[in-house]
Amino acid sequence: MSEYKVEQIEVHVCMGTAGVASGGDAVMAALTGEFEKRGLTNTGVKERNCKTKQTGCRGLCARDVLIDVYIPGQGPITYEHVTAEMVPTIVEEHIVGGEIVAKWAAKKDYFEFYDKQKRYVLNDCGKVDPDSLEDYIAHGGYDALKKSLKMTSEEVIDEVKKSGLRGRGGGGFPTGLKWTFCRNSPGDLKYLICNADEGDPGAFMDRSIIEGNPHAVIEGMLIAAYAIGCKEGYIYCRAEYPLAIKRVKKALVDAEKAGYLGDNVLGSGFEFHLKLKEGAGAFVCGEETALIASIEGERGMPRSRPPFPAVKGLWQKPSNVNNVETFANLPVIILNGAEWYANIGTEKSKGTKIFALSGKVKSTGLIEVPMGISVRELIFEVGGGIPKKRKFKAVQLGGPSGGCLTEAHLDTRIDYDSLIAAGAMMGSGGVVVLDETNCMVNVAQFFLTFTQRESCGKCIPCRVGTKTMLDILDRITSGKGREGDIERLESLATDIKISSLCGLGQTAPNPILTTIRYFRDEYEAHIFKQKCPARECPELIEFVVVDERCKKCGICKKVCPVDAITWEKGQFAFIDKSKCVKCRECIVNCPFNSID
C-alpha cells in the first residue's frame, strides 16, 4: 500500500458496488452528519478539519463497508464491516479522542490479504475519488499521457512491445503487436475500442476498475490512440453495470472539459474523441467482431476472421479492440518504463494480473498479483483458504471458457501458457473456488446452460452442439444418464471446439472436458449409481438423516423452510418426504454431513 498524505482529517468510504450494497451511502451520510453536528468541518485549525471522501473498490468486498481514517502525520486506520450505527463511536473515540476503536479496526488477517499482492494497476482503486478528475491528477493522473505525448508514437509502441504486455481480456495476444497491425493499416480514420462488456460470470475486475478509477482507462486509451493513430474511440460497456456507466460518463465529460479529450489534446495537436456505448445484454458481444457489429447497431453476431478488425473493423475501417484491464496497465508501463514492467512476472507472461476471487474462499474480492504466482498461494494465502472447515475440491479458472484445476494442480503457476497446458485458461481472470459440497457435473451443466443460452446461433456447431451436450448433462444430473454418455460428451466437445466460428463456441466445451478429465468418477457415480457424491443434484439425493452421523443438534429443523423435519432435544432428526421440497437447506447447513 503506497503512502497517501493528507492535510486534514479524511475518512475514505468504500463506494464500489459491494460498498454501496453493504450500506456505504448510509455510512457516508452518518459521517457527514456527525462532522457537521460536532462542528468538525470547520474547526479553525486546518489539521483538525474533517472531510469524507468516496473511493472505489479496494478489493476486499467480503468485509464491506470498509472505511479508512486518515489523520495528518499518522498512517491510515482501516475499519471493517462498518455500519451507520458505529459511526458516532468511531468519531467520538478515534477522531476526537485519538484512541483507535480496536474492536472494529482491521486486524492481521485483513493485511494478509494484501501481503502477496502487487497493486500497480489497482493502486489508486480505493484511494482516488472516481468522480473527481482533480483527485486523479493529484495522484499522478495523466502524467503518463503527458510523457507519451513527448515521445513519438513509434516509441510508445516499442515501449509497450518491450514491456511484454499481453491482452488481459483472456486471449493473451501481445498488445504491442496488435497495435502495429492496426497502425500499419492504410487509412486516415481508425477506431479504438475498449471492450468493457465483461460478461464472464465470476469476473468483475473490469467493472471495478471503471467504477474505482475511470480516468485510468481513459488515460490508457489516449496513450493507445496516440500510438496507433486513432481519432475516434468507443467504450463499450455492459448495460448491467449502471454505476460503472454513471462514473465513466462523468469522467468523459470532465476529461473533455479539461482538454484531455477533443480536437487538440493538451495542445499537442493530437485529436481524440471518445464516446460511451451501452451494451444491451449479450455475452457474445465480448467477442471483438460481435462487439463491432453491436456498435454498428446490428445483432451482435461474430464474423469470420480474416479480415481482422485491424484491417477492416468498425464501419469497415481499421480498428483496435483491447480490454479494460489492458488499457489500465498502460499508464503504469509508460510511467515506470518497459524494463521495470518486464521484470515482474514470468518469462512469457509479464506484469501483474487482476483476479476476481469468489466462491468458497474466505476473502472474496479483487486481487492483483504478479504473473507466476501459484494457485495455492492465490487461494490459501491471499484468499485465506476455505471457510467452514470444508475441504478444497477444485478451482474454476477463466469462466465458461476455462476449466477446473484440482488439488493436484495447486502448485501450477498462473500464467497464460501454464494454465493452457493444465487444461484451464487465463480467460478474463475469474477464479471460483469450489469445496467438497460442489458437484462437478453440476458445475459443467451450469456453464453449459450459460453458453448454450448465450450462443448467438450463427454457426451450427455451437448452436446445436451446445444444446445436445446440455441435454445429455441435464439427463445425467437428473438420474437418467446412460452408458456411453461420457464418451458422447467427449466426442461432441472435440468437434465443437474445432468447428465453431468464434471463441464462444470454441471454448464452450472446456468446462466439460476438464471436469471429465479430473472428476470422471463423479460422472460415473451419477450415471451408474444414481448418486451425487457432493449431494448437490436434488434428483439424486435421498434426503434421509443418517443416525450414525447425526449429532441431534436440530439445526436442520431450524433451517427447513417447509417444516418437513421433526426433531426434539436429544432425538435424531427425521425428514418427512411428503413435505420435503428438496431445497437442500438442511444439507447445506448440517455441520456433520449427516443427511444423504
Added chain:
Amino acid sequence: MAEVKAVVEEVQERTPEELDWTKCDAICAQYAGFKGATIPVLQKVQDAYGYLYKELVERVSENLNLSSHTLYGVITFYAQFYTKPRGKHVIRVCRGTACHVKGSGRISEVVFEEFGIRNGETDENKLFTLEEVSCIGACGMAPVIMVDDKTHGNLTPEESRKIFRDYASGKMDE
C-alpha cells in the same frame, strides 16, 4: 443471446399516453443521421415508454426508416429489450458462477413461492418481474440480487424472502 422471447403480446387497448409519440419522435430526431443509432434509440425509447410494444416499434421503424423486421431482429437478440409490460419492481437474481455455487437457485425458487413467477415473467398485479441475469459482477458478496437499482448481497433464501415481502408491502418505497 437471450432465451427466445415470444414477441407477440396479446392485443392491448393503448392509453393516450402510450400513443403519444412526442418523446419517441424527439429521441429519433436526436439521432438523425447518426451511424449505429438503432440500439441507443431503442434503449432510450424503452426507458421513456416502459417496454417496446408493437405500435411503438412501428413508430420507431418509420422514424429511422428501417423495417420493423430489422428492429425486431435487434430487439430479440439482446436480453435488455422487453416486448411485454414489466412490473413496478424488477428483481434480478444473479445466476453467475459464484452465486450459483453459493445457492442462488434457491433464491429464484423463493421468488416463485412468493409471487408465482419464473424467469422473464411478471406477476398478475404487475408488481414484480423476475429476471435471472448471468452475472451482476458483485461476486465478492454472493449470492446477490438487485431489486430495481439496489444491490443486496450475502443473502440466505430466507433473507431474500424478507426483502421481497418488504417491497411487496411498499415498505421499501418509503
